[in-house]
Amino acid sequence: MQRFIDLADLSRAEVLALLALAARLERAPQPQALAGRILGLLFMNPSLRTLASCQAAMARLGGSSFVITPGAGTWQLETREGAVMDGGVAEHIREGLPVLASYCDALGIRSFADGKDLAADLGEQKFSAMARLVDKPLINLESAANHPCQALADWKTLDELGIPPTGKLVLSWAYHPRPLPLAVPAATVHMAAMRGMQVTILRPEGFALPTPILEKARRAAAACAQAQGVAPATIEETSDVREAMSGAHVVYVKEWAGTTHYGDEAADAAARRAARHWCLNEDWFAAASPQCRLMHCLPVRRNVAIADALLDGPRSVVQRQAYNRLPAQMAVLYELLKPRETVSR
């Protein structure tokens, strides 16, 4: 594995191997596996779990890391091609990225969606431009429309909880005061499709996930099912809470921007405000499986996206999801940087 940018770049077998590696490194630590190796971390946007778990994962494997945060100790970075840089931004990614890559053995990059042009964001124009500049193992720490580290940790969590591989996963929209990116919903749908699940996307009108996300997930579902010789995952959308929740094994809550008015700040804000009652509480689970679990990638706005009682109650597995970022990242880093002598696993 040379890069970890999109779960879609991996076969189902490769994902399962990463999950097995994560479990193995959890059980049997290898505190010297990456001794002397350096991970560079470039955060164009804020982070808590990704920032801490990447550093911790590297340390657990005996390696080191450094963090670069443009605008906080480091210059802002320009990403536009051909820009005449006479404004406030001092450095271009065309210089900054290859330089950072030259100082480390692997580079992780976080770069959120601009939220203005849906096609540009779905096409990963910015992250792809950055990735082309890096000639070292590269990890996507959340791009405009993807978050593969989160998806890998979530798959691990679903397995550990005994959620059936063909179980029903509801990806439910929730309210947020700002128009959040499509990265986690897209990654979640793709992950669930590769896992073989029955996916229902529950969202108000105006918040349907863009077709390219669904089509890509359906292609992955078909390929994974064919390789296993089973029926493929299904992906449906609805705005009917009761219909969606009926028989659900797990509800994955996420806030995201309106897709009808994507990039139109006023229209999007109005659409979101109209749906601000989409704050999940226990009532939503009336028709779900009694053991139905609640997932969320965090950070979460309490009593805005999810009610306190639900987050603090027995359905919630958000802590386990977050913890699983650590072994998931250890597996990815080990796989990208493993010593030559130990290529078998």
Next chain:
Amino acid sequence: MQRFIDLADLSRAEVLALLALAARLERAPQPQALAGRILGLLFMNPSLRTLASCQAAMARLGGSSFVITPGAGTWQLETREGAVMDGGVAEHIREGLPVLASYCDALGIRSFADGKDLAADLGEQKFSAMARLVDKPLINLESAANHPCQALADWKTLDELGIPPTGKLVLSWAYHPRPLPLAVPAATVHMAAMRGMQVTILRPEGFALPTPILEKARRAAAACAQAQGVAPATIEETSDVREAMSGAHVVYVKEWAGTTHYGDEAADAAARRAARHWCLNEDWFAAASPQCRLMHCLPVRRNVAIADALLDGPRSVVQRQAYNRLPAQMAVLYELLKPRETVSR
């Protein structure tokens, strides 16, 4: 030792053991003692000494650390229970803290007083809420009304300077343009009381230390004295400089908010301005012991709280205090994270 939150949680013998451990680690480094262990550091407020010495202490013992600074690379963290999080703060400590704890072997937290409600600050409402969320060894890196790492380093400094265990320590208020927390004065009085010293608190009217701080220190003084079979430490307050300084072995200078008007910004500012001549200089030491030392936890406003000539003169031991943060933190970390095989010390 599972947590290092308050010197009051330790017996005098346990503090002395930590001091002996600090001295031993200084003399005989153990560069591999904490190999593979990870310290998480959460700074809700600025830091220089604590930030640098914690990272250096972990490195000296062979371990690693990561730093999380809400608002600088990481989301702001909400601390209020039941908050409806529709404002600028993206994450609640109820998620953030257990997650960070799950990535490391010990967590250090700095969270200053809000300075609005004296009872809430003295009761450590915020830090206690945070501590309850952490299931790993925890270090208090300064809470609303405590700073045990500073107190431990200061005790070490007093010992090294040969300040008699029953000597006279004057805790003197000094002017500061902002209403600073009670954490260091409270921790200093408590430390000096456990050490057995004659403590005189010297401050203008309106700046008396709250009764709960004094009562807690007197209880500790009594318990420590009883265990040793000696007379307990004494704690007095005065606003008379000459009376306070008479025969003093050491003067510990600290700025703190008015306690009469605690949380009342305008009244407190007026009270502080009225006492802005409380900037210590050599004249203050006329009645003190000739060898009387000057302590301050830093950072210090030069020529506002203490005059240049005094800070740069022979009485000042502020550098030694600050340096001692390193061995003190090494001892605390070693004690919290020491390998199973080496439990004896």
Next chain:
Amino acid sequence: MQRFIDLADLSRAEVLALLALAARLERAPQPQALAGRILGLLFMNPSLRTLASCQAAMARLGGSSFVITPGAGTWQLETREGAVMDGGVAEHIREGLPVLASYCDALGIRSFADGKDLAADLGEQKFSAMARLVDKPLINLESAANHPCQALADWKTLDELGIPPTGKLVLSWAYHPRPLPLAVPAATVHMAAMRGMQVTILRPEGFALPTPILEKARRAAAACAQAQGVAPATIEETSDVREAMSGAHVVYVKEWAGTTHYGDEAADAAARRAARHWCLNEDWFAAASPQCRLMHCLPVRRNVAIADALLDGPRSVVQRQAYNRLPAQMAVLYELLKPRETVSR
């Protein structure tokens, strides 16, 4: 070597030994050479290359580092002697610097020019005051008028590219919307002079390098030439592009503040705006050697200081320069912190 503050403190032989050490550490890594050693990094100003390469260099040699960024997680630091600190700045370098030094084995400091008083900046008043407060090995990570780490990396780059030791180096001014410091131009001229090169400084009227910089470089040129028994480097200035570029082996582009109106914001801005056509492109190289290289220390404003086509074309070696910061810093750190047993090299 106790400090690395100015290339002028080293003989030519000592610089060559550092370059040989850098090449050796590149070929034959010593991943345990600085095990247990700690580098403190104090950044009063932003950084990308220096910040990342210092941390990476320390990690490559088995050591650790911590970063202190006043204003981002740490208090602002006062540098003025005798200041009455009743404003926004909480701590003085007289406390902060010795404290940080006491926590580490070597300290690196970045502190840019104030850009107000040319004599103060050229005299390194601020950095010298800081250096006097540090009793550990000290590295200049860019001061008001120096950047020796950059100069060492650039010398390595010139050697690797086969630029003749007596070749022609043009240091060309370029436009920048802000008045940048003289640190890199000064360090570049000095480095080229020690290397023995024919240096031509190409700049508009009003941007001549101050005489003290040139005189210091000429003294170094004479001393180095005498030691080798060869003709000394030459240093000339011109505003004639064609004359300067004629026969050039390498063009080092850098933006810097006007020196005629140094510190006069309005006059300097007007002078810079009048020269904003100084954005280098391929046309500038008509009279240069066909293989003439383009250097820049980065960050660079694309299409403001240098055109895209030139930066992305075959002349540009800016990436190699930036990469060489890593082995250069490894050599400096190794030399400052090397284990007692391995003093020979």
